[in-house]
Amino acid sequence: MFLATRGVDVLVVERHESTSIHPRASGQHPRTMEFLRIGGVADEVLAIADWSSDFTIKVVESVRGRVIHSIVENFGDFHKEIEQLAPAGWGSASQDQTEPILLAQARKHGADVRFSTELVSFDQDADGVTAQLLDLVSGRAQEVRASYLVAADGNRSPVRERLGIPRSGFGGLANHIGVVFDADLTEVLPEDIQGLYYLQNPAFTGAYVNTSVRGRHLFSIEYHPENGESYADYPDARITELMRIGLDIPDLEPEIVWKGPWEMAARIADRWRDGRVFLVGDAAKVTPPTGGLGGNAAVCDGFDIAWKLAAVVHGQAGSGLLDTYEPERKLAAQLVVDESLFNYVQRMAPHLAGPDIPEPVGWFEAIMGMRHTSSAVIAEPNDGSLVMNPFQFSGEPGFHAPHVVLPSGESTLDVWGAGWVLLAGPDGGWDEIDAGVQYRSLGDQYDRFGVGREGASLLRPDGIVAWRTTSKADEATLKNVLRQVLSC
Numbered sequence: 001m002f003l004a005t006r007g008v009d010v011l012v013v014e015r016h017e018s019t020s021i022h023p024r025a026s027g028q029h030p031r032t033m034e035f036l037r038i039g040g041v042a043d044e045v046l047a048i049a050d051w052s053s054d055f056t057i058k059v060v061e062s063v064r065g066r067v068i069h070s071i072v073e074n075f076g077d078f079h080k081e082i083e084q085l086a087p088a089g090w091g092s093a094s095q096d097q098t099e100p101i102l103l104a105q106a107r108k109h110g111a112d113v114r115f116s117t118e119l120v121s122f123d124q125d126a127d128g129v130t131a132q133l134l135d136l137v138s139g140r141a142q143e144v145r146a147s148y149l150v151a152a153d154g155n156r157s158p159v160r161e162r163l164g165i166p167r168s169g170f171g172g173l174a175n176h177i178g179v180v181f182d183a184d185l186t187e188v189l190p191e192d193i194q195g196l197y198y199l200q201n202p203a204f205t206g207a208y209v210n211t212s213v214r215g216r217h218l219f220s221i222e223y224h225p226e227n228g229e230s231y232a233d234y235p236d237a238r239i240t241e242l243m244r245i246g247l248d249i250p251d252l253e254p255e256i257v258w259k260g261p262w263e264m265a266a267r268i269a270d271r272w273r274d275g276r277v278f279l280v281g282d283a284a285k286v287t288p289p290t291g292g293l294g295g296n297a298a299v300c301d302g303f304d305i306a307w308k309l310a311a312v313v314h315g316q317a318g319s320g321l322l323d324t325y326e327p328e329r330k331l332a333a334q335l336v337v338d339e340s341l342f343n344y345v346q347r348m349a350p351h352l353a354g355p356d357i358p359e360p361v362g363w364f365e366a367i368m369g370m371r372h373t374s375s376a377v378i379a380e381p382n383d384g385s386l387v388m389n390p391f392q393f394s395g396e397p398g399f400h401a402p403h404v405v406l407p408s409g410e411s412t413l414d415v416w417g418a419g420w421v422l423l424a425g426p427d428g429g430w431d432e433i434d435a436g437v438q439y440r441s442l443g444d445q446y447d448r449f450g451v452g453r454e455g456a457s458l459l460r461p462d463g464i465v466a467w468r469t470t471s472k473a474d475e476a477t478l479k480n481v482l483r484q485v486l487s488c
C-alpha cells in the first residue's frame with residue numbers, strides 16, 4: 001500500500017486465498033497511526049474499534065480469579081497524556097480487520113495483489129529480480145521481472161532461508177497453541193473494554209485477549225515439547241477444558257474458528273538486505289507478542305522501505321539511500337524485541353529473570369523516540385544515546401520532529417508525509433530558495449526545533465529530522481545537504 005500510494009508499480013503475491021483470518025496483530029500505536037494516516041487509511045482503521053478508553057492488562061490465575069500483577073489500568077489517561085505529542089491517535093483494530101482496508105487502498109492505487117499465488121523461487125542480477133510464481137488454483141507457473149523484491153513472507157520467510165541469512169537473539173522461548181474462537185463472554189468482560197489477561201494457574205500458562213470483532217477472542221496455551229508433549233495432545237475437548245478454567249466459565253461452549261501451534265521467540269535477521277532483496281516484518285525479526293509490537297514494527301518497516309524505494313525508483317535518490325534501511329530498522333527491531341522480551345519474562349516467565357534479559361529503553365521511547373543513524377541524517381555531535389524521551393523532542397537530527405501546529409494551521413504531521421519539507425524560522429529568507437522541497441514557516445515555534453529565528457530544519461518523508469541549521473538561507477548548502485541525505 002505504501003509503495004502504491006507513492007506511485008510505484010507493485011505486485012504482491014500471497015499464497016493464502018485471502019487476507020488474514022487471524023486477529024493476532026491487534027492495535028496500532030501512534031507511530032503506526034502516523035504512517036496509516038499518510039497512507040490515507042487512518043480514519044477507516046480508527047473507526048473499526050469502538051472500545052471505551054479502558055484497556056486492562058493483568059497477570060491473573062483466571063480472568064475473574066486472583067490478580068497476581070496488574071500491569072495496565074486506566075490506559076485512557078496515558079492516551080490523553082500523549083495526545084498533544086502524537087495526535088494521529090491509537091487504533092485498536094485487529095489484523096483480520098486491518099488487512100482488508102490496506103488491500104483496498106493498495107488496489108485503489110494500482111497495486112496488483114494476487115492471492116493463492118506462491119513465490120516459488122527467485123534469482124537476482126545487477127539490474128533486477130526474476131521471480132517464479134505459481135498460481136495455486138490453476139497450477140499455472142509464471143515468471144515475473146521486478147526491480148526489487150520485498151520479502152514480507154513472515155517468521156519462517158522462505159526468501160530469507162533461500163538467501164541463507166541467519167538470525168541472532170534470545171531464540172525460542174516457549175511453544176503455544178493459538179486458538180481463535182467465538183463466544184459470548186460479556187459475563188466476564190464487558191464488550192466495550194479491551195482486555196489482555198496473562199493466565200498462570202496450576203493447569204496451564206497462557207493468555208486471553210478479546211479482539212475488535214465483537215464476540216471473537218484469542219486464547220493461547222503453552223505446551224511443552226521438551227517434556228514429550230505435542231500439538232496433537234491438545235484436541236478441542238482439552239483446549240475447551242483449559243479455556244473454561246482460564247475464563248471461569250465452567251459451561252463455556254466456544255466455537256473454535258482456527259487453532260494452530262506457534263513459537264514464542266526473539267530473533268533478528270543478521271542482514272536485512274541482500275542486493276535487491278529486502279526483509280521486512282516478521283521475516284526480518286520476530287518478537288514475543290507481549291507488548292503488541294510485532295505487527296506495528298512490520299508496518300513501520302514497510303513504510304520505511306517504501307518511501308526509500310519510491311525515491312530511488314522515481315529517480316529522486318541514489319541507490320545508496322536503500323543502504324539506510326537496515327541500520328535504521330534493525331535498531332528499531334532491537335528496541336522492540338528488548339521491550340517485548342522484558343514484558344514476556346515479567347508476565348509469563350518470571351523464572352527467566354536475570355542478567356541475560358536486557359533492560360528495555362521504555363515502551364514509548366522504543367516506538368517513537370529512536371535515534372536514526374545513517375547517511376540519511378546529518379548528525380550533530382551527540383552522546384550516542386539510542387533514544388530520546390518523546391516528551392523532550394528537541395529537533396535534534398535523527399529523531400522524530402516535535403509536533404507543533406504551524407502558522408498555516410497545519411499540523412507538522414500533515415506536512416511531512418508527502419515528501420521532504422523545510423520548516424524555517426521567520427527571519428532567515430528560506431522561503432526564497434527553490435531546492436525542490438516543500439517549505440513551511442515555523443512562525444514563532446522555531447525554538448521547539450532549535451533553529452532560532454533565522455534557521456531551518458529539514459524533515460524526511462517519515463518525519464525524522466534529517467538536518468538543521470541556525471544560519472540564514474543558503475541555497476548551495478541546502479542542495480548539498482539534500483545530495484548527501486538522498487545519496488545523489
Ligand SMILES: Cc1cc2nc3c(=O)[nH]c(=O)nc-3n(C[C@H](O)[C@H](O)[C@H](O)COP(=O)(O)OP(=O)(O)OC[C@H]3O[C@@H](n4cnc5c(N)ncnc54)[C@H](O)[C@@H]3O)c2cc1C
Binds near residue numbers: 013014024117298
Ligand atoms: C499470538 C500472537 C499475537 C500477536 N499479537 C500482536 C499484537 O497484539 N500486536 C502486534 O503488533 N503484533 C502482534 N503479533 C505479531 C504480528 O502478528 C506479526 O508481527 C505480523 O503478523 C507480521 O506481519 P508480516 O506481514 O511480517 O508476516 P505475516 O503476517 O506472517 O505474513 C506473511 C505472509 O507471507 C505469506 N507467504 C509466506 N511465504 C510465501 C510465499 N513463498 N509466497 C507467497 N506468500 C507467502 C504467508 O502466507 C503470510 O500470509 C502477534 C503474533 C502472535 C503469534
